[in-house]
Amino acid sequence: MYDVGTRERALALVAQGRSLNSVSRETGISRAAIRSWQVRLQPRPRPTAPEPGPPADERAYAYLLGLYLGDGCVSTHRRGGHYLRIACTASWPGLIDACEAALRAVSPSGRSYRVRARGYVSVVGYGRHWPILFPQAGPGKKHERPIALVPWQQAIVDAHPWEFIRGLVHSDGCRVTNRTTRVVNGERKRYEYPRYFFTNHSADIMRLFTTALDQVGVEWRRTNAHTVSIARKASVALMDARVGAKC
Structure with missing residues (x-):
């Protein structure tokens, strides 16, 4: 089990554009674990409907x-x-x-x-x-x-x-x-x-x-x-x- 701080540091490295492989080698954390944290811990943007422009009619x-x-x-x-x-x-x-x-x-x-x-x-x-x-x-x-x-x-x-x-x-x-x-x-x-x-x-x-x-x-x-x-x-x-x- 990894504490929250460790997870956040790993995700911060990924957010910098690093590959999962390089982050895994540097931190010793498996790629599968980092990928699962991305899904569970990183907030997903809520889909928003496009704002309408001037009316067509x-x-x-x-x-x-x-x-x-x-x-x-x-x-x-x-x-x-x-x-x-x-x-x-x-x-x-x-x-x-x-x-x-x-x-x-x-x-x-x-x-x-x-x-x-x-x-x-x-x-x-x-x-x-x-x-x-x-x-x-x-x-x-x-x-x-x-x-x-x-x-x-x-x-x-x-x-x-x-x-x-x-x-x-x-x-x-x-x-x-x-x-x-x-x-x-x-x-x-x-x-x-x-x-x-x-x-x-x-x-x-x-x-x-x-x-x-x-x-x-x-x-x-x-x-x-x-x-x-x-x-x-x-x-x-x-x-x-x-x-x-x-x-």
């Missing part, structure tokens, strides 16, 4: 990122791993389907499920990599902490601004019909026109939204600190063609 990711910034969160499971949850109003089944399709396209596992609650449906995906894919995740409310895109996210948004805008509008935006009256030549006339609104309490998310609008040529204006309005006819037409109302 960039269009789906840009849309999902917009949904996440509006109505999403990442939470930790008590046994490890993370949940990505996107809350979707239950009255818009088309939005729920689009959200689930995007989540499955982005998720390394390709799986998701739905959790129904009063008035809304959460589309949920489980995995280890959500904090890597959504580095904006963190404790507290989004509008109470800085929100900035990392370079690979910004590159995806720059390449697919309409998908990003669509995700933001489908989470925290709406398309409405404004009704107003005007007096023309002494006669009061009624007018109707479509309009988009986007509301979010995070100044950073508002800036990401308006920057994307500028990139695609959509004119906008702020109605207050937390709301952006899109009412110009040409800009509304662009939004209708590329975003559309929730369904």
Whole structure:
């Protein structure tokens, strides 16, 4: 029997690149014994799954990122791993389907499920990599902490601004019909026109939204600190063609 110190010295010689034969001759310990200590005493590295790079489906990711910034969160499971949850109003089944399709396209596992609650449906995906894919995740409310895109996210948004805008509008935006009256030549006339609104309490998310609008040529204006309005006819037409109302 050999004491622990003797075993560790022999293994240290092997770790220096020495052959089992040379270590055996120097220490007088058999090669079989040294080999068995390598198996039993040296820790084996735990296999780790490769970290995911930027998602392959960039269009789906840009849309999902917009949904996440509006109505999403990442939470930790008590046994490890993370949940990505996107809350979707239950009255818009088309939005729920689009959200689930995007989540499955982005998720390394390709799986998701739905959790129904009063008035809304959460589309949920489980995995280890959500904090890597959504580095904006963190404790507290989004509008109470800085929100900035990392370079690979910004590159995806720059390449697919309409998908990003669509995700933001489908989470925290709406398309409405404004009704107003005007007096023309002494006669009061009624007018109707479509309009988009986007509301979010995070100044950073508002800036990401308006920057994307500028990139695609959509004119906008702020109605207050937390709301952006899109009412110009040409800009509304662009939004209708590329975003559309929730369904």
